[in-house]
Amino acid sequence: MNNKTNKNNEESIYDQILGAIFERKLLPGTRLKEEELCDIFGISRGKIRKVLHRLALENLVETIPNSGSFIAKPSIKESKEVFQARLIIESELIRELAQQFTPEKRAVLEEHLTREQSAHNAGNHNLRIRLSGEYHLLIGKLLDKTVLTELLRGIISRTSLIIALYERQKSNSGHLATEPCHDHQALINALDEGDADKAVALMRTHLLDIQNMLNLDPPPEESVNIKNIFTGQ
Known part of the structure; x- marks a missing residue:
């Protein structure tokens, strides 16, 4: 129980999620399910939401209404x-x-x-x-x-x-x-x-x-031939 207590405070959970982002274990677009996180860390949904809110304020997590929280995908x-x-x-x-x-x-x-x-x-x-x-x-x-x-x-x-x-x-x-x-x-x-x-x-x-080392150039715009799309020519 002592082990779990050391790991289930909000600051510790924040650090663990942040560490997983640092190490690229949590990749962009990964969904963070509140229920699953509650079970992993043994804390209430309210505490998990506080952690996710903090990560969202730092632009590391994106919260989408009716969908959940996801690791951010920077443009x-x-x-x-x-x-x-x-x-x-x-x-x-x-x-x-x-x-x-x-x-x-x-x-x-x-x-x-x-x-x-x-x-x-x-x-x-x-x-x-x-x-x-x-x-x-x-x-x-x-x-x-x-x-x-x-x-x-x-x-x-x-x-x-x-x-x-x-x-x-x-x-x-x-x-x-x-x-x-x-x-x-x-x-x-x-x-x-x-x-x-x-x-x-x-x-x-x-x-x-x-x-x-990153590809931060936007993809080139390609002209679309509407006629070819619908006629197959």
Whole structure:
């Protein structure tokens, strides 16, 4: 019972659903049935609805009247805005961190990077993805930027949905699984040098590389020949 108690408060359920989104276990369009969630977590429907409402406010869940709640499916326009927001927020955060970097902060990032690499070496792709996102959140946490970190948490979760929807080719997924470790190490080195401009440039390149692996171009418009449709000519 104690085990269940630790897992059935609203904050814990929110974290578990968020984690599943981070790890791409809950894919865009997945239906979240209230009754099933109540049974899984052993709580009332009222509490589940509060969690779903919170996720909806963060644009991670879409609630459709008379249909239920679904993991959001960001549009191409929304996806581009998400990356624009990340570029703006994370560029400023990394610049500030470079100006305040200490050996203690480096140790925190290095320890996290070790966990990322271990997950990759073990072939735990989902955990690897989650830890990659959490690396970016650590930057805000090390600066004690609570509001920006919480804002970034929702944005990074939406990035996971965007990648699941718009990744160009499954053959490219290896790039997503490997490159961030290298990029994250390069960021640590730039921070350690106190080179804010270099750190910002690396962060922007890192985020743009991820965006470039996605197909965010709208499909070309095709002219429709009405005559052919109905005459078969």
